[in-house]
Amino acid sequence: MINKKYIDELLDKLVNNQLTEEEYHKLIAIIDKAENQEEIKGILGEYLETEKAPGFASNRNEKDVDKLFNRIMKSIDEDELEVKGKETWVGKISMYQFYKVAAVLIFLVGLFYFFNNDAFISQDTAITTSGCIDKDNVILKLADGEVVVISQNEQKEILGRKGGIVAEQNGSWLTYTGKNKTKKVSYNELSIPYGKKFDLVLADGTHVTLNAGSWIKYPVQFSIDGSRKVFFKGEAYFDVAEDKIRPFVVKTGAVGVEVLGTEFNVSNYPEDSQINTVLVEGSVKIRAKNNKDDKTSSRLLLPGHKAAWSNENGSMTMEKVDVSKYIAWKEGILRFENMQFSDIRRKLERHFGVSIKNNNQVLERQVYTATFKEEGIEEILNAFKEDTPFEFELNDNRVIIKTD
Known part of the structure; x- marks a missing residue:
C-alpha cells in the first residue's frame, strides 16, 4: 500500500526546494512500487490539483498530465531501442522495473520545468531556469516568468514588464515601491536558500522577515478591493501594515491567517507535523482549509499565544507561550x-x-x-x-x- 501522505510531504519538499538527495531516492523507490503507470500518473496528478502546489492547480488538467507522461514514455521507448542487446548495470532488477523508475525520474524532473518552468533551489545550490547555478543567492521570479538572482551584497532596481521600477534591492532588503491599488493582480515569488535570511517590504508597507528555506508568493501591487493575500511556506515574521478595509491573509498549507494590522510569526516547513502561528501583538483569526467558523478550525488568537494546527489529525490547539522563543531566529x-x-x-x-x-x-x-x-x-x-x-x-x- 503506497503512503500518499508521505509522498505528498516529499513532493512538498520538492516544490519548496528542500528535498535532499536521500529523500529524492526514497520518493523514487516509493513511486516505483506503483502497480501500473496510471497509478503513477494519478499520484502526481492529484498532487498538482491541491493547494500544496502553488500556482499549478489553476491552469492544469488531466490532458496536461497525459501529454507530459506520453512524451516521457515515448523517450523511454526510444532509449530502450538504443540499449537493446547491450549490457546494463541494472543487475537483478528487470528491464521493465528499470524503465519504470527512469520514467518516474524524468517525470519528476520534467514536472516542474514543463508545467511551470520554475526556479529550483536545493539546500546547497540554486538552479535557475536559465541553467545558471548559484550557491549563495536569493531567487526572485517575476510575474512574466523572468528569474532574477539576488546577491545580498549588492544594490539594484527590479524592473517590471513595461520597464518601470517595481522594487528596489538594498543588500538583504527588497522593497516594493508601487503604492497604487490595481484591479489586475500579478504575483512575484521569492525563494530563500538554506543559510540565509531576507527582508521583504510589500507594496502596502507590510514588512516580512523570511527565515532560511522559505518561499513566498505575493502581489506586486495589491487589489483595490478584497483581501491582501500572500502564499507562504517556511518560516517568517509578519509586521502587517494596517488597512481596516482590506484584511491581510497568509495562506500556508491547510491554514489561513487573517489580520488587519498586527505582528505575528508563522512556521510551516514541509517536514514539520504542525503549522505554528505565534501572535506578538494585535489579533488574528486562524482559519482551517474547510473555512468552518467553529472551535476546531477557526479561532481568534490573542497576543502571547500560539495556535498549532496538526497536519496529521486536522485539529487546532492554542496555548500561552514565551513569544521570544519563537522569534529569536530573527536575531540569529x-x-x-x-x-x-x-x-x-x-x-x-x-x-x-x-x-x-x-x-x-x-x-x-x-x-x-x-x-x-x-x-x-x-x-x-x-x-x-x-x-x-x-x-x-x-x-x-x-x-x-x-x-x-
Whole structure:
C-alpha cells in the first residue's frame, strides 16, 4: 500500500526546494512500487490539483498530465531501442522495473520545468531556469516568468514588464515601491536558500522577515478591493501594515491567517507535523482549509499565544507561550527547548545551509534544551557531543555523524 501522505510531504519538499538527495531516492523507490503507470500518473496528478502546489492547480488538467507522461514514455521507448542487446548495470532488477523508475525520474524532473518552468533551489545550490547555478543567492521570479538572482551584497532596481521600477534591492532588503491599488493582480515569488535570511517590504508597507528555506508568493501591487493575500511556506515574521478595509491573509498549507494590522510569526516547513502561528501583538483569526467558523478550525488568537494546527489529525490547539522563543531566529539566535536531535538537526541544516546525515540512532532520539548565537556548526555539534558522545566529519557543507 503506497503512503500518499508521505509522498505528498516529499513532493512538498520538492516544490519548496528542500528535498535532499536521500529523500529524492526514497520518493523514487516509493513511486516505483506503483502497480501500473496510471497509478503513477494519478499520484502526481492529484498532487498538482491541491493547494500544496502553488500556482499549478489553476491552469492544469488531466490532458496536461497525459501529454507530459506520453512524451516521457515515448523517450523511454526510444532509449530502450538504443540499449537493446547491450549490457546494463541494472543487475537483478528487470528491464521493465528499470524503465519504470527512469520514467518516474524524468517525470519528476520534467514536472516542474514543463508545467511551470520554475526556479529550483536545493539546500546547497540554486538552479535557475536559465541553467545558471548559484550557491549563495536569493531567487526572485517575476510575474512574466523572468528569474532574477539576488546577491545580498549588492544594490539594484527590479524592473517590471513595461520597464518601470517595481522594487528596489538594498543588500538583504527588497522593497516594493508601487503604492497604487490595481484591479489586475500579478504575483512575484521569492525563494530563500538554506543559510540565509531576507527582508521583504510589500507594496502596502507590510514588512516580512523570511527565515532560511522559505518561499513566498505575493502581489506586486495589491487589489483595490478584497483581501491582501500572500502564499507562504517556511518560516517568517509578519509586521502587517494596517488597512481596516482590506484584511491581510497568509495562506500556508491547510491554514489561513487573517489580520488587519498586527505582528505575528508563522512556521510551516514541509517536514514539520504542525503549522505554528505565534501572535506578538494585535489579533488574528486562524482559519482551517474547510473555512468552518467553529472551535476546531477557526479561532481568534490573542497576543502571547500560539495556535498549532496538526497536519496529521486536522485539529487546532492554542496555548500561552514565551513569544521570544519563537522569534529569536530573527536575531540569529537558535533556541531549542525539550527538542529531539532529529528536529534540531533539520533546524541546523536550514540555519547554516548544510546537510547533516546522522547514523547515530541514540543521538537522533536524544532530547536537548540549549541556546546558541555566535557559535558555528562545528562548535554546536561539539557542545552536543559533550552530553552524548559521538564522532562526526565536516567537509564543505556536509556533516556525517558516525554510527553509535
